[in-house]
Amino acid sequence: MKKRDFILIALLLIMSAVFFVYNRKIDEKEGKVIQIYSNNKLYKEISIDEETEFKIKDGSGYNIVKVHDGGVEVTEANCPDKVCVNTGHISKPSQTIVCVPNKLSIKIIDSSSDDHDAIVQ
Structure with missing residues (x-):
């Protein structure tokens, strides 16, 4: 794997984490x-x-x-x-x-x- 592959994977993981946290915040609202x-x-x-x-x-x-x-x-x-x-x-x-x-x-x-x-x- 090249350096660009690791950067792409890291960016995808960060974006997934942000989406997950945002989605959990919406569901916590009463x-x-x-x-x-x-x-x-x-x-x-x-x-x-x-x-x-x-x-x-x-x-x-x-x-x-x-x-x-x-x-x-x-x-x-x-x-x-x-x-x-x-x-x-x-x-x-x-x-x-x-x-x-x-x-x-x-x-x-x-x-x-x-x-x-x-x-x-």
């Missing part, structure tokens, strides 16, 4: 607010500390959303693929639940951050 979108419109905003369960109907589709244990999950849906149900319980700001057939999107945000997301129609 979410404060759950935002639920139906048909690309904000349907409901709930504190992550609440304990509640409710049904969201959109046309012929429905999702049952349960907020508990510092997170949220979709417990039941009538969509054919059930990806939203199989996603399970989420509790970090970088996690989302999406049900494409029923046009539902659930995300957890850190209310103290200044990050703004845009929904494009």
